[in-house]
Amino acid sequence: MDExxxxxxxxxxxxITIALAALVLSLVTAVLSMFLKWxxxxxxxxxxVHFISVVTIISFFSAIIIVMGLAxxxxxxxxxYLLFAALYLFFVSVYSVFFHFxxxxxxxxxxxxxxxxxxxxxxxxTFFIGDRVFIKxxxxxxxxxxxxASIVVFRTEKYPGVRLxxxxxxxxxxxxxxxxxxxxxxKRKILLQELPDSQCRIERLVQELADGFEFRCFKxxxxxxxxxxxxxxxxxxxxxxxxxxxxxxxYYVLSDNRDHGKDSRDFGLLSKEQIISIVVSGEAxx
Numbered sequence: 114m115d116e117x118x119x120x121x122x123x124x125x126x127x128x129i130t131i132a133l134a135a136l137v138l139s140l141v142t143a144v145l146s147m148f149l150k151w152x153x154x155x156x157x158x159x160x161x162v163h164f165i166s167v168v169t170i171i172s173f174f175s176a177i178i179i180v181m182g183l184a185x186x187x188x189x190x191x192x193x194y195l196l197f198a199a200l201y202l203f204f205v206s207v208y209s210v211f212f213h214f215x216x217x218x219x220x221x222x223x224x225x226x227x228x229x230x231x232x233x234x235x236x237x238x239t240f241f242i243g244d245r246v247f248i249k250x251x252x253x254x255x256x257x258x259x260x261x262a263s264i265v266v267f268r269t270e271k272y273p274g275v276r277l278x279x280x281x282x283x284x285x286x287x288x289x290x291x292x293x294x295x296x297x298x299x300k301r302k303i304l305l306q307e308l309p310d311s312q313c314r315i316e317r318l319v320q321e322l323a324d325g326f327e328f329r330c331f332k333x334x335x336x337x338x339x340x341x342x343x344x345x346x347x348x349x350x351x352x353x354x355x356x357x358x359x360x361x362x363x364y365y366v367l368s369d370n371r372d373h374g375k376d377s378r379d380f381g382l383l384s385k386e387q388i389i390s391i392v393v394s395g396e397a398x399x
Contacts (some may be wrong), residue, residue, distance in 0.1 A: 132196075132200055133202075133352050134174075134197065135197050135200035135201040135286045136200070136204050138180055138201060139201050139202075139203075139204035139205040139207075140204070141240065142177060142180060142205055143205060145176055146397070153326050162338065172282050177201075177202075177205060179200070181198060182328045200229065203276055217298065225296035227247070227249075227250060227308065227390070228245045228246065228247060228248065228249050229245065229246055229248045229266060229276070229278075229390065229392075230243065230244075231243065231244045231245070231246065231248075231278065232275075232276075233374075233375075234370055234374075235278065235279070235368040235369075235373065235374030235375055235376075236264070236279070236280075236368055236369045236370060236374065237343060237369065237370045238313055238330065238341050238342075238343055238369065238370075239264070239340060239341065239369045240278065245322075246392050247392070247393045247394065248266055248390040248391065248392050248393065249390060249393050250390050251388060251389060251390060251391065257391065259281055259284070259364065259385075259388065259391065260281070260336070261281055261282060261283070261284055261298075261335050261336050261338070262280060262281065262282075262285065262335045262336060262338035262340065263278070263280070263281045263392075264278060264280050264281075264339070264391070264392035265278070265279065265280075265281060265364075265383075265386045265388045265390070265391055265392065266267075266278050266388070266389055266390035266391070266392065267279070267356045267366075267383055267389060268387055268389065269380045269383070269387060270380075271379060271380040272375060273381075276333055276389070276391065277375055279366035279367060279368050279374065279375070279376045279377075280340070280366060280367055280368070280369060281365070282296060282298070282365050282366060282367045282377075283298060283359040283364065283365030284337065284359060284364060284365075285358070285359055285360065285361050285362070285363065286359065287299055287358075287359045288356050288357065288358050289354065289356070289357045289359065289365045289377075290353075290354055290355065290357070291352075291353050291378075292342060292373075293352050293353070294331070296333070296367070298335075302319050303333055303334065303335050304333065304334040305332070305333050305334075306331060306332045306333075306334075307329060307330070307331050307332075308330045308331060308332050308341065310330065312330070312332075312341075313330030313341055313343070314347065322372065325362045327345070327346040327347075328343045328345065328346055329343065329344055329345070329346050330342075331343070331344070332344050340369065341369065342369045342370070342371055343369065343370055343371065343372075344370075344371040344372045344396050345372045352378065354378060355393060357377075357382070359382060360382065362384060362385045363382040363383065363384055363385070364377075364383045364384075364385070364388070365377045365382055365383070366383050
């Protein structure tokens, strides 16, 4: 009888050990798949979400196959392996639902944000090359409200295959003009105040915008938003712009780096269909 009790205790201990191993390894598998997704996106944030999801799924199932193979190799008793396999797959399924789909429960309360890696200095001193910013993809243009001073991500035929970033200056009904260093909206001059170097990320500017680029920094205030812009140290911004009327579903955008950015002075008004995301963080992620 004692022998049977010891055997029962031994079997129970083995079962508990197998259950704990399955619990831990399944958690590691789920976390690893999410980490790989984050890592892959960090290395190249400009890949499509669908492509990254496929890579994540492949890595996820590869991890399952590897763990199952190792368990079969290390487990001599068929019953123990089947118990481990059943528990492991069950826990993996639970974690997958929690990590990959559980977020949809609170999705109406939490915006769907992605990250974008900045590829040029057109928005300096707000963003520099290599900075990552939070963006909100636009799924329905009718439901999104883009206001003056919004920073948007867009595509344009003049620069095919490139996602550009600029600040919205003019919206439907506005008349936009640029004279010297000043922007005029509906004949009203936007407040422009020159700033000392100490207030304009001077160390980063010198580091990023070398090559003999001498700049001046300004604080521009548009409606209730204030932000920094830069331009060449001498002379007006790149060139003047005669009055442009912003038509329906169009936007006039300017880069914060007024003399070295790509904006509506190059390609004209931007249509709402060309805008793919809105930047939701006002500063670069550190």
